[in-house]
Amino acid sequence: MVVSTTTVFDQATHWPARFARGVTIYDEGEPSTTMYRLQRGCVRVQVNGHDGDRQIISFLFPGDLFGFCLDQRTASAEAVTEVEVTCYSIASVLDLNGRTTEVLVELVNRANGAFGELAHHVEKITHLPAAERLIWFFNWLTHHDPEAAATGIIRLPMNHRDIADYLSLKPETLSRAFRQLETRGYIQRSGRRGLALTRHALALRVRSPEEFHALEARPAA
Amino acid sequence: MVVSTTTVFDQATHWPARFARGVTIYDEGEPSTTMYRLQRGCVRVQVNGHDGDRQIISFLFPGDLFGFCLDQRTASAEAVTEVEVTCYSIASVLDLNGRTTEVLVELVNRANGAFGELAHHVEKITHLPAAERLIWFFNWLTHHDPEAAATGIIRLPMNHRDIADYLSLKPETLSRAFRQLETRGYIQRSGRRGLALTRHALALRVRSPEEFHALEARPAA
DNA sequence: CCATCCCCATGACCTGGATCAATATGTCGG
DNA sequence: CCGACATATTGATCCAGGTCATGGGGATGG
Numbered sequence: 478m479v480v481s482t483t484t485v486f487d488q489a490t491h492w493p494a495r496f497a498r499g500v501t502i503y504d505e506g507e508p509s510t511t512m513y514r515l516q517r518g519c520v521r522v523q524v525n526g527h528d529g530d531r532q533i534i535s536f537l538f539p540g541d542l543f544g545f546c547l548d549q550r551t552a553s554a555e556a557v558t559e560v561e562v563t564c565y566s567i568a569s570v571l572d573l574n575g576r577t578t579e580v581l582v583e584l585v586n587r588a589n590g591a592f593g594e595l596a597h598h599v600e601k602i603t604h605l606p607a608a609e610r611l612i613w614f615f616n617w618l619t620h621h622d623p624e625a626a627a628t629g630i631i632r633l634p635m636n637h638r639d640i641a642d643y644l645s646l647k648p649e650t651l652s653r654a655f656r657q658l659e660t661r662g663y664i665q666r667s668g669r670r671g672l673a674l675t676r677h678a679l680a681l682r683v684r685s686p687e688e689f690h691a692l693e694a695r696p697a698a
Numbered sequence: 699m700v701v702s703t704t705t706v707f708d709q710a711t712h713w714p715a716r717f718a719r720g721v722t723i724y725d726e727g728e729p730s731t732t733m734y735r736l737q738r739g740c741v742r743v744q745v746n747g748h749d750g751d752r753q754i755i756s757f758l759f760p761g762d763l764f765g766f767c768l769d770q771r772t773a774s775a776e777a778v779t780e781v782e783v784t785c786y787s788i789a790s791v792l793d794l795n796g797r798t799t800e801v802l803v804e805l806v807n808r809a810n811g812a813f814g815e816l817a818h819h820v821e822k823i824t825h826l827p828a829a830e831r832l833i834w835f836f837n838w839l840t841h842h843d844p845e846a847a848a849t850g851i852i853r854l855p856m857n858h859r860d861i862a863d864y865l866s867l868k869p870e871t872l873s874r875a876f877r878q879l880e881t882r883g884y885i886q887r888s889g890r891r892g893l894a895l896t897r898h899a900l901a902l903r904v905r906s907p908e909e910f911h912a913l914e915a916r917p918a919a
Numbered sequence: 920c921c922a923t924c925c926c927c928a929t930g931a932c933c934t935g936g937a938t939c940a941a942t943a944t945g946t947c948g949g
Numbered sequence: 950c951c952g953a954c955a956t957a958t959t960g961a962t963c964c965a966g967g968t969c970a971t972g973g974g975g976a977t978g979g
Contacts, residue, residue: 593772
């Protein structure tokens with residue numbers, strides 16, 4: 478997914494804001510009066526179960542627009558890192574003289590895009606084993622981070638618990654999946670938050686799971 | 699979710715159509731030129747994995763609007779039963795003299811609504827055990843079917859394989875979950891497609907999983 | 920700069936759901 | 950109405966991932 482360069486929204490009333498690490502930006506069920514563009518940092522969108530359980534729906538990166546419900550929040554958003562955003566008044570976005578249609582079409586497309594991405598996310602986490610979910614996550618991350626795409630080096634902005642809740646795994650299982658990929662030579666880790674995809678893993682990107690399994694059968698040196 | 703009574707769309711170019719059981723209405727990736735309102739029957743929206751795997755995202759019932767992407771299909775839609783729909787030209791929907799804003803706001807809301815519902819669907823299927831997923835499905839169905847809501851009797855339009863793919867279970871596991879709920883007195887079955895929620899199960903609707911587990915500990919007679 | 924606390928790693932074990940296999944039971948076309 | 954095929958049920962066994970427990974290491978904030 479490519480970072481948007483659209484500026485239509487900037488014709489609406491807008492102002493900057495910051496959120497500290499871990500802070501809730503909005504909660505499910507709240508009335509929706511503001512939408513956001515992420516300028517710096519990382520945000521998670523999530524659904525909280527009755528018990529403490531949490532499903533992370535999506536991570537957002539600089540350039541991403543979020544919170545564009547018109548009535549009521551359907552999920553929560555929290556700052557993964559310290560975050561800088563631009564806030565847009567939804568009321569004023571819906572009243573952009575002459576360009577309202579353009580803005581609304583953009584919102585329909587973004588909402589449908591988010592739906593489609595989530596649909597595929599579900600398909601993955603319900604059908605892939607732990608290690609493959611993780612590889613899929615790395616590839617997804619790479620598509621959102623130009624630097625990672627260029628260098629193959631990923632700096633994870635979130636902790637393992639967040640990744641686990643995104644992939645619907647427990648932290649222990651995630652940890653073992655990391656180790657597995659490292660042992661097999663798909664990734665190299667540096668510290669807790671840094672990793673590089675090896676050419677091995679890069680090759681996997683465009684491959685089918687059948688081929689992935691074949692590769693598993695003959696692990697790298 | 700309540701059946702919509704909005705008629706704004708009917709001012710756009712529209713025509714009726716039918717699809718036989720099992721037929722694909724549209725496929726992921728296709729250009730999006732038409733949207734639909736379901737008049738009769740049941741439709742499934744799904745994502746197909748590379749291998750034969752399938753994740754059903756949502757079932758649609760009479761009154762539901764679907765296929766309102768503006769550019770490209772992000773998922774597939776198939777007829778679960780024989781189906782009657784009204785088709786609307788998307789181009790003409792986007793060109794309703796004077797009411798375009800109204801229509802677009804409606805589409806944004808529906809797209810966000812679908813996103814929110816899917817987000818909660820994911821949270822359920824990743825956190826609940828098989829039997830509770832099934833109860834949750836019954837309750838969801840009930841909310842979409844006024845007759846079921848009134849009588850507590852559900853006529854399932856889809857087969858077990860579809861339900862399994864919706865709840866992310868294998869048919870064998872689903873079958874055991876059915877049996878479990880029947881044995882415990884939460885449901886009574888009549889034939890393969892008919893079932894009634896007992897007062898036991900009705901009570902569960904508004905309950906927390908903690909209470910559900912407590913009830914499991916002392917099963918009904 | 921240091922102490923504390925969260926976060927991550929790893930081992931041992933358990934379990935819910937998947938898988939494999941064998942029947943039943945509907946359902947639909949003829 | 951009947952035969953054949955698809956769809957459900959049920960049992961036996963397996964295994965990926967969850968759970969529980971413990972120890973080590975880095976980030977963080979005072």
